[in-house]
Amino acid sequence: MREGYEDLTGRTFGKRTVQWPVGRRRKHVMWLCLCSCGDISSVSSDGLFSGNQNHCMSCARTRHGEARTLRYKMWGAAKHRAKRNGILFDISYNDISIPSLCPLLEIPLMRRKGSGTSHGSPTLDRIVPHLGYVKGNIRVISAKANLMKNDATLEEAELLVRNWRAQNG
Numbered sequence: 001m002r003e004g005y006e007d008l009t010g011r012t013f014g015k016r017t018v019q020w021p022v023g024r025r026r027k028h029v030m031w032l033c034l035c036s037c038g039d040i041s042s043v044s045s046d047g048l049f050s051g052n053q054n055h056c057m058s059c060a061r062t063r064h065g066e067a068r069t070l071r072y073k074m075w076g077a078a079k080h081r082a083k084r085n086g087i088l089f090d091i092s093y094n095d096i097s098i099p100s101l102c103p104l105l106e107i108p109l110m111r112r113k114g115s116g117t118s119h120g121s122p123t124l125d126r127i128v129p130h131l132g133y134v135k136g137n138i139r140v141i142s143a144k145a146n147l148m149k150n151d152a153t154l155e156e157a158e159l160l161v162r163n164w165r166a167q168n169g
Contacts, residue, residue: 016048087133103167
């Protein structure tokens with residue numbers, strides 16, 4: 001990189017934070033940038049200063065920068081299921097709150113790396129199934145809590161019922 005260029009390392013432009021210079025393209029310095037959504041890409045200094053590239057393509061498409069987040073993916077999957085199954089759907093991704101512990105089984109909710117689910121995987125639950133995905137009728141619980149209806153031990157079922165009663169008055 002030639003001398004005389006302003007060092008942008010550490011500066012934030014919109015949703016992007018400049019990490020370090022990665023070379024030049026034509027007359028502009030290219031910078032490796034980290035978007036607040038986690039996307040990494042190289043951006044020209046001109047693009048950063050003009051404001052035209054202050055967020056990644058994922059953020060540009062969604063306008064909220066959450067396309068890669070778990071709650072946005074849960075929202076999208078629920079919307080798809082509701083449409084496919086003719087279930088009422090009127091929630092936004094902001095209506096989904098993911099706690100650190102399953103509210104029914106008190107086990108840590110953790111997203112599994114790779115594909116598939118584990119007992120602690122967060123799942124979107126309809127509290128009263130026939131009401132659909134509507135405000136006040138959804139919560140995030142563990143995959144295990146959702147599956148316990150079929151194969152729970154007595155102790156697990158008692159814990160589920162005890163916590164369920166506490167939450168539903």
